Every structure is written in structure tokens, then in C-alpha cells.
Amino acid sequence: MPINRRIVIANLPQGGEISSSTFRMEDGEVPQPEPGTVLCRTTAIFVGSALRRVMGSYLQPGMLVMATGVARVVASRDASFSEGDTVLAPTGWQEYALLKPSQISAKLPSADNALDYLGPLGGSGLAAYHGLVTVGRVQASEVVVVSAAAGSVGQLAGQFARIKGARVIGVCGGADKVDVLTAKLGFHHGINYKEGNIQEELKAGCPEGIDLYFDNTSGPILEAALLQMKRGGRIVCCGRLSEPHDYDSEHVPAGPRGVPGLLIQRRISMLGLWAPDLAAEDEKARNEIRAWLESGELTRLVDITHGLENAPASLIGNLAGGNVGTRIVMLE
């Protein structure tokens, strides 16, 4: 009888730190598809930092770890799906997922380039596009700064800005990442925030000021960017990796210095982004991103780990800033 290996929450992270003891591998049964369901074999899952935020709220001990995955239909009891179809779906961290058709995000045209749907054509790509284009309204010749620029969203936001004709500066945590940004992805300049003074580095890297800052981190990098914004600049608030925990009534950290005074003095807008709100624009976004992939203007940058059992280590490495590009765990 086939086994469905799956990873569940063993213990909620103590002190907020996710570790290998947060997770437990279980052997489950492979479910049998009832009428109106589709059995899928997970082939790849996306590993993203958002998991950290749902620990203890949406994710409780004993629950399957949530994840978006690419999967192959192995048995279908629904007319819309056939064995062999490739789908994008919330598979979770498991080898087999039994899904209702309404749960399946999309049937993919083929298994070729299916991983694009975990990166540039998936949630990361849409967040990057909507932040930079739909909300940020990037213009050619503008100066764009992206933080967490080697991360899944940041590397795409920076590339999109470059393709749109902007001058792009990426802020990331390591000289090796700076090399990837500038040598492989066409960023015009890279800053390793772990060396030197971020304020001085931003001044040197964009002495004329910043038109559009795509913020994935909050914290000191946001503060430094605020001080370097041009008049009329826009800050798209997409993520806050430097603030590990969700807000509750007790623990809301102080905001960046300069808000709201600098916003007034320099007529800056700070725009909170939640990409799913902009789903009406997803098709337009995907069409443009797809064209950039096909023309070769957009470089695929993936960071692949093999084996479901290595998913916890992949996530922990991601949270520690270890990834470059879209972090994916391949299951077969």
C-alpha cells in the first residue's frame, strides 16, 4: 500500500524561532479519490517566509504545513481534470494531496516550466508586479530601490523594474548576493547591508535620490530609504522580514523614524500592498511576465532543494536569509 509522507507541526516555535523541532514527518495513507475529487502527486513546493507569520494562528500543532505546490494528477473523479494533468494547488508539505476542483488554483498548460508558477508567474511574481507596476507605477528612468533584493519577490521586482527602464539598486545580505544581482539579474547596483552604513551606501548608490522604494524588510533599511527619497517618491510596503512576529495588542514595534514628517516635507506616499486584492489585474500581469520569460529579458533564479524531508531545513535557511531567488523543494 502506498504511503503519503507528510510534514506536520510538532511544536509551535518557542520564542518565535522556527527550528527542526517545529516539524514532524508522518506516514499517512494515500487517500482514495471520492467522486468530485482529484488525487495529486506533489512534484514541487514553494518555500516562503510567510509561513512564519501563521505559526500559532492558522497553523497549530498536528496540522499539515501549508504550501503552494505543483502537482501531477494521478487519479481524477472530476470531469475537469485528467490523469497526467499538471496543476498548481495548495498541496501542503506532503506527497499526495486529495483536492476538490475548487481548491485547485490552475491547470497548467504542461509540465514544462511548471516551476515558473511557483515564482515569476506565481504569488511572488504577482506581488512583485503589482507592487512595482499596478500600485508603484514605475516609470522608465526612475531610480528604484528594492530590499531583500535576492529574495523570491525582491529579485523579480528588481528585474521587472530593470525591464521597465528604471535604474535598479538592490539591497541584500551578502556580497555573494550582490554579485548575483549585478552579474546575473541586471541590477545596476547592489548593496550588502551587513557591511558599511546602509544610509551612506544608499546615498552613494543613488545620490540623486529614490523615486520608488519596494520595501520587503521594514526596519533600518526602510528608515534609511525614507531619508533618501526624492520629493514625490513612493514607498510600496510589501513585506517586513525584519519584524518576525505578527502584531498583537501588546507588541507593536515603533515605526520608522521620519514618518510622517518626511512624508509631508517630501510629499512621499507609503502604499500598503496586499497583492491578492489586485487579482483582477493578475491576468494582465501574468501575460506581461510570461512575455518577459519568453523573450529572455527575465532571468529565472531558483534555489532548489531535493526531498520533502529537507523542507524544514530549506525554510529555516530561507528565514535566516540564506536563499537566492525562488526557493523550491522538489519532491520527485
Add this chain to the structure above:
Amino acid sequence: MPINRRIVIANLPQGGEISSSTFRMEDGEVPQPEPGTVLCRTTAIFVGSALRRVMGSYLQPGMLVMATGVARVVASRDASFSEGDTVLAPTGWQEYALLKPSQISAKLPSADNALDYLGPLGGSGLAAYHGLVTVGRVQASEVVVVSAAAGSVGQLAGQFARIKGARVIGVCGGADKVDVLTAKLGFHHGINYKEGNIQEELKAGCPEGIDLYFDNTSGPILEAALLQMKRGGRIVCCGRLSEPHDYDSEHVPAGPRGVPGLLIQRRISMLGLWAPDLAAEDEKARNEIRAWLESGELTRLVDITHGLENAPASLIGNLAGGNVGTRIVMLE
């Protein structure tokens, strides 16, 4: 020989606090108009908190205190102006101002209602209108909160919102001010932030949340409003009365808690407003405000002091939160 009484800066405020010793009254000569100049007799000046911000930068010891005033042309050596014309101009705190035509902001239709140009049709009205309408895009039925709601800008922003069909809650510093807002100006609710807990009062006053927050204060009221914002809400950052000093490299206060996390979670926009940037929309704004004045929908609220010698006390009272409405010093 006629004398031009004028008030200059005697000493820069120590520890940031403006006091009567900041100023000195001087007797000057009334200047003779050269060809291409216009001699004006100041009839009224606007007293605003912005003066505090320019002390030590634009305003140095010995300099005439800056102010926008309404004045009567007493002698003109320029073809565009005639004796008896009423003008709006940067007269400063003095009885007579010799001005070039390019310095004069506007020739007013008559002396009737000329004070409107220091309030609803002047800088305060334009800041309120552009913040609420041009940038804030207020909609009928929205919930609008205004801080410093009894101040020169706030009382107008609140009234404009009420005329546009919004539900308006004003936050101000005193039970007497709350009475003015609700009884005279048509605010739907008023909150005295000096009593009770501002967070609880905002929850009680707009339990459904805030669509548009017009911020004149920054500080704890901004923090409380942030926590009460609806999804997709807008915060127009117009002023920061709770932060008396301008930013320098040493002294930039921490920003409001919840930025940027709440901006992301609730898709909130914070929009820095500098009304002079929107001068292209001024005529449209003035036309609409003028119509509201003529129809009686907009109530004039002025706080008048008589005598140039009382201008320092008027400013000091304003900075201490003493004013209700547009604070004006009449010179004759």
C-alpha cells in the same frame, strides 16, 4: 512722519519654546514707493503654527516675522494696482509693506469678506481641500476622522467632509472645542483627546472603522487612528503639531507603531501632503469653497485678536492649542 510699526525676531527660542521674548517691536519708517512698487497698509494677518518650524532656519534674529496678510493699497507706482485695492500678500508682521507686484498673491474683488482669503480661500482652505478631496478623494458615506479638528485647517477639512456627505469625527483638545465642532460646524461626533483613552474613544466613535484620516498632529492620535483604519483606508499626512521641531540628523522621532505592518495587513495608504504642489488645482478648489460659503453650507469660524502688539501672544496661544478656527490679528 508716519511710522511703520513692525515686529522682528529678537532672540531665537531657547529649547524650542517660543515666548514673548522671542519678539521685539520696532518703529521703522514708512517706505516711499519707487517706480514698479506698491505700498500697502496691512489690515489683517494670519497667525499659523508653521512659524514655529522656520525659527532658526528662514527666520533669524533681526528679521521681520513672516505672515500672509490682507492689505489695502495706499500708494501704487505700478499700473496693475490702484490706491484702495485690497490685496492678499506676504505682508509680515508690520503695518506697511512695500511690495513688487510679483510678490502680491492676489488682488481681491473687494474688501468684503477679505478675511476669507486668510482662511477658507487661503492656505488653510487649500490644504484642507487638497488633503481631503484632491489627494484623499473623500467619498459620500465614508467615515472621516480629522485631528486638530478645531484648528485652522482641521475645522475646514471636517466641514468639507461633512458637505461631501461623509460622517465626520473631530479630535481636538478640549470639551469646549468639541461643542463648537458638533454644535456649530456640523461634525457628527467630537473627541477630546485630553480626556479618556484616545484608542477607546476612536473605537466608540467609529466602530465600523475609518476610511480617511486627515492627520494634523502625528503622535499618539495618528497611532490610535492607524489601529482603527478600515481595509483600504487612506491617511493624509498634512501636519504634525505634536512634533514641534523640524527633523535634523540628530533628532528624528520614532514613527507611529504599526507602520508598515498595518499598512500591509490593511492595504492602507499614507499620503504626504504639501498643498502648494497642487497649485494647478487651486482655482477649482477655490470655486467650490466659494460656492459653499455663498450657500451657507460652510460656516466661517474665526478667532480674532486686535492690535499688532498682540500678535506674539496670539501665536503663543495658537501653539498652545488655544485657537478655535482661523486665527487672525486685525491691525485696524
